[in-house]
Amino acid sequence: MIVNKSEFVIGRIVLVVVLILTVIPLVNMLSAALQPADTNPTGLTFPTDPQWVNFVTAFNTGNVWRLMGSSLFIVIFVVPVSLLFATLAGYALGNLRIRGGRFLFIFLILGLTIPFEALIIPLYYEIQSMGILNTQWAVIFPLIGLYMPFSVVWMRAHFIGVPQELSEAARVDGATTLQEFRRIQLPLARPALSALAILLFLWTWNQFLLPVVLISDPLNRTVAGALTFFQGQYYSSIPLLNAGALIIIVPTILVFVIFQRQFIAALLQGAVKG
Amino acid sequence: MAFSRPRARFGRGPVAVVAIAAVAALGLAGCAPGGSSPTATNSVEVSTELTTDPVVLTIADETGFPLTDDLAAEFTKQYPNVTFNITRDTFANLTANAPKLLASDTPPDLIRLPTIGDTVKDGLLANLDPWFDAYGWDKWSEAQLAPLRMGDDGVRGHGSLYQLGLGYSITGIYMNTKLADQLGIKNTPTTLAELEEDFAIAKAGGVLPMMEGDKDGVVNFVVQAAINQYADPKELMDWILNVEGATYDTPGNVKGAELIKKWADAGYFPSDINSIDYATFVSRFQGGEGLFTFNGNWAAADTQAKMGDDVAFFLVPPVEEGGNHVAMGAANSFSVAAGSKHLNEIVFFLNWIHTNDKARQIVTDVTGAAPGGDPSQTQPKVAPGSLIENALAMSAQIAAENGQVDFMANATAGIYAGAIIPESQLLVTGQISGQDFVTAVQKFYADELAG
Amino acid sequence: MTTSIAPRRAAARSAARRGTLLGWLFAVPALVAYCAFVIYPLALGIQYSFYKWNGVGPSEWVGFANYLRVFTDATLLGSIGNAFVLIGFFTVIPVAAGLVLATLIRSLKPGPFSSLSQTILFLPQIIPLAAAGIAWSWMYAQTGAVNQVLSAIGLGFLARPWLGDFQTALPAVGLIGSWVLTGLCTVLFLTGIGKIDQSLYEAVRLDGASWWREFVTITIPGLRQEIAVLVTITVIAALSSFDIIYTTTLGGPGRATLVPGISIYRIGFTQSEVGLASAFGIVLMALVLACVLPIQRLARASDR
Missing domain, CATH: 3.40.190.10 (Periplasmic binding protein-like II)
Known part of the structure; x- marks a missing residue:
């Protein structure tokens, strides 16, 4: 590629500046988290005497084990169930091309634009009448429903991309639809499924509005929903608040960094095909 | 939702489709929302004796105010069959959640409730009048209790007692x-x-x-x-x-x-x-x-x-x-949920906070507030010349000047x-x-x- | 050979027909979940919006009175206005910055620096928005890093409590959104650029065109699709912002950063005016649709 020298240098500089701006807030959290817990740190200060013990304190006083357990419980139901439902429906829409499928697709797609905030009030009373308010189920059930439009559209996009000839060949060989689905389609769908799984994990882990409204005990919420509880718990200690927030962020960053490649690749594929 | 959604394409169709679906679902939803009328009758026989059965009392309180923790610990020490489950949330969240919590199937027995609002009208709070008589709270400072009352007209300051204070602030x-x-x-x-x-x-x-x-x-x-x-x-x-x-x-x-x-x-x-x-x-x-x-x-x-x-x-x-x-x-006001399964026990706890010397001492030590209750009862001990002593004197002066x-x-x-x-x-x-x-x-x- | 193909196809077709019943069976779980937790609450919300109800006691039919209040109450209208200002920060800045950054990264040789850049730019997307709010309220504090940097470069007179100042609170909150969304835009654009025919770039370079000309004549038209997608996503994010505001300003100072999401939460739960909050929710949804539909139209028109 032909790039002229000064453009190249300016480009590099701009990029580096933006990268620094991107990480500063995170680095700033870390630097604050490492200051002595009973001080009011100022700005971005290098921790001369890093207080790693703050993370231990924040972990314990913030009941982080319990919160992580609660989040995990929610994730363990929401993600697999959403994947299962979405794969089945995506296959029906994308591969089987069922009659009336177009209508169904349009019906689902509208759900993509409905902000959670617009539904939260009625959702609250629906959950209340179901008698599951203040339990993790109050978040699990709605999330599965709310993620459905995105998940189905995503999986449909994948199945549309699978050549029909594969299905036809399988059926001619005498495979039933179910067998074909299990033996041929599912293995092919692995990349799309794993990307969707990561996305759903992040969304669920980071979900804030639903747990805040539907679960009154912060310790039964998702960790993100419990951040307000942290703000109350560590109200007098900026270092501990930052340490607590960092502890909550770490799992999401780990998941992202580990699965980054599949994730970005599949995300792009999905978004462009949709 | 932090992340992206995939490309959504619309025609004129989907809006109509969803509108129809929504209207159809509305038909299913049926009649007007909400209950008909409050059904607030305390269904339990009033007793001032504490049960000997094991009981777990639940309290919903705000973060940053550990008073209930200390009181609960002391109470369990004195009455080991009673234990507590205390949940905390920020003041803003708690006040937003309070009516919802009280109306739920499993309301907390005791809840921090700064404003009565519609909760009495909706029958969510236990009327404490029967216990007022049973325990003889008429000896307590009525000036402190008045703002915790609400009449049938929805006006506070008179009528039945719906709240008590865990400490009375100044x-x-x-x-x-x-x-x-x-x-x-x-x-x-x-x-x-x-x-x-x-x-x-x-x-x-x-x-x-x-x-x-x-x-x-x-x-x-x-x-x-x-x-x-x-x-x-x-x-x-x-x-x-x-x-x-x-x-x-x-x-x-x-x-x-x-x-x-x-x-x-x-x-x-x-x-x-x-x-x-x-x-x-x-x-x-x-x-x-x-x-x-x-x-x-x-x-x-x-x-x-x-x-x-x-x-x-x-x-x-x-x-x-x-x-x-x-x-x-104001009272650091708490209310008992009408739906509480342990009305007698939780009111016993509230009465104990106002009358037990150890509990009164905890209230003053932790909050600097007067413990309320019967003014003739011995006041908690405070260090001479301390701010808390000052604060108690200020409370007394305001009470005297009716201010x-x-x-x-x-x-x-x-x-x-x-x-x-x-x-x-x-x-x-x-x-x-x-x-x-x-x-x-x-x-x-x-x-x-x-x- | 020709004779054997026809029966094969017929077999496949009949299999497909059998598949329709099974297919609908496959679609049922998703459809049920969607109807139960999106369509049904939507219907409930529409119903509530015509009532005066405190969420517990009896309700009273009030017709369009709640909608009338949404459209006449200065506070509620103000929160909608703020949401539109946020579009500038959630949409315009990230999309513009994403375009520029994507072209810059493209000019890098593929290697550790290039992929590291992508990872870093993407990080803000990964963390909970609520945590982003906490991180940034610390950045913006009077004693925070933003003022510290300003003083260090001799601009100390600009220092202020960014989230507590009436003039700067909304832009400051908006910039948190820019911080979060720029990475997403950049990464999506990068792939988009990868699909643009490279010979186009070479041709225009050989003509001696500048970076800017190349950007305007090739990159932007080539990314029409991606731009439409990202504008849609980010406009929705701007209009329905909640988490960031909730953990930074709660709508203050005054009502400078009040947005519909916070208003709905407060009216519905703190004030227990369920009907009004529901009506505002429906209006918010309509607003999102009204913004998103034209974008989709435009994207389609430009496809042709």
Whole structure:
């Protein structure tokens, strides 16, 4: 590629500046988290005497084990169930091309634009009448429903991309639809499924509005929903608040960094095909 | 949702499709939402004997106020068959969640509830009158209990008892005496004019006149303190208790609010006041920033621990020398859920807090507040000359001068977040006049009560 | 050969027909979940919006009174106005910055720096928005890093409590959104650029065109699709912002950062005016649709 020298240098500089701006807030959290817990740190200060013990304190006083357990419980139901439902429906829409499928697709797609905030009030009373308010189920059930439009559209996009000839060949060989689905389609769908799984994990882990409204005990919420509880718990200690927030962020960053490649690749594929 | 959604393509179709589906579902939803009428009858036989069966009592409280933890621990020590499950959330979340919590199938037995609001009308709170008689609470200070009552007309201040206080608070002014000495200020001010003079001296001397914060509305300790000195306390109380026809737009209220505007224009408040929250202004004052700060007795113990003898605590001075003092004070109010499965047990706990010497001592030690109950009962022990001793004396003085008013923020459920906080944020930065403040608050109040 | 193909196809077709029943069976779980927790609450919300109800007691039919209040109440209209200002920060800045950054990264040789850049730019997307709010309220504090940097470069007179100042609170909150969304835009654009015919770039370079000309004549038209997608996503994010505001300003100072999401939460739960909050929710949804539909139209029109 032909790039002229000064453009190249300016480009590099701009990029580096933006990268620094991107990480500063995170680095700033870390630097604050490492200051002595009973001080009011100022700005971005290098921790001369890093207080790693703050993370231990924040972990314990913030009941982080319990919160992580609660989040995990929610994730363990929401993600697999959403994947299962979405794969089945995506296959029906994308591969089987069922009659009336177009209508169904349009019906689902509208759900993509409905902000959670617009539904939260009625959702609250629906959950209340179901008698599951203040339990993790109050978040699990709605999330599965709310993620459905995105998940189905995503999986449909994948199945549309699978050549029909594969299905036809399988059926001619005498495979039933179910067998074909299990033996041929599912293995092919692995990349799309794993990307969707990561996305759903992040969304669920980071979900804030639903747990805040539907679960009154912060310790039964998702960790993100419990951040307000942290703000109350560590109200007098900026270092501990930052340490607590960092502890909550770490799992999401780990998941992202580990699965980054599949994730970005599949995300792009999905978004462009949709 | 933090992340992306894939490309969505629309025609004219989907809107119609969903509209039809929604209307269809609406048909299924059937008739009007909501219950029919309250069914608040305490179904349990009143008893003042504590059960010997194992019981778990649940309490919903706010974060940052550990009083219930300490009381529960002491109670379990005395009555080992009773244990507690206490959940905590921020004040803002808790007040937003309270009606929902109370209406749920498994309400907490006891809940921190600053404003009764519609909860009595909706039959969510246990009426404590039967226990009032059974335990003989008529010996307690009725002045403290009155704001915890609500009549059939939805007006507080009379009728049946629906709440009790875990400590009864009083507000005043803290002064950094070390800074005062440096500025040549000898005594705590005895009139509002003297207080203003001290502000001016501090300002001229390069000291912040008062450390306040208004990110979460706490500057209203100051705003109401000013209003209190000009307003008719009865009129203000009527407004707070939602008496029909009461208005916020009175000459006294406007005068008080205009004084705040004057202080804002004079630069007596910190310049970053709207980004300072409660915890920040307290710790900054304790760290030596600001000559005065307006706060309650609940901060006395902590402030003394941080500042030693360099701090004084006194009532907001009246306009005229020797005039009566008026101060905000309120019960740290808790209510029992009508749906509680352990009505007798939780009320036993509440009665115990007011009557057991150890419990009363805990209330005062932790909150600096008076424990309430029977005034003739021995008061908790406090260190002589301490701020807490001061605070208890202030409570007594206000009671004697009949000068206690409730917090404006308790007038309705939504008024603090919806009007008082945003409007005071404008007022203390000098962007609106006192009259604007009063008008806006009254408008919100009227709208909310009309509902 | 030709004779054997026809029966094969017929077999496949009949299999497909059998598949329709099974297919609908496959679609049922998703459809049920969607109807139960999206369509049904939507219907409930529409119903509530015509009532005056405190969420517990009896309700009263009030017709369009709640909608009337939404469209006449200065506070509620103000929160909608703020949401539209946020579009500038959630949409315009990230999309513009994403375009520029994507072209810059493209000019890098594929290697550790290039992929590291992508990872870093993407990080803000990964963390909870609520945590982003906490991180940034600390950055913006009077004693925070933003003021510290300003003082260090001699701009100390600009220092202020960014989230507590009436003039700067909304832009400051908006910039948190820019911080979060720029990475997403950049990464999506990068792949988009990868699909643009490279010979186009070479041709225009050989003509001696500048970087800017290349950007305008090739990159932007080539990314029409991606731009439409990202504008849609980010406009929705701007209009329905909640988490960031909730953990930074709660709508203050005054009502400078009040947005519909916070208003709905407060009216519905703190004030227990369920009907009004529901009506505002429906209006918010309609607003999102009204903004998103034209974008989709435009994207389609430009496809042709």
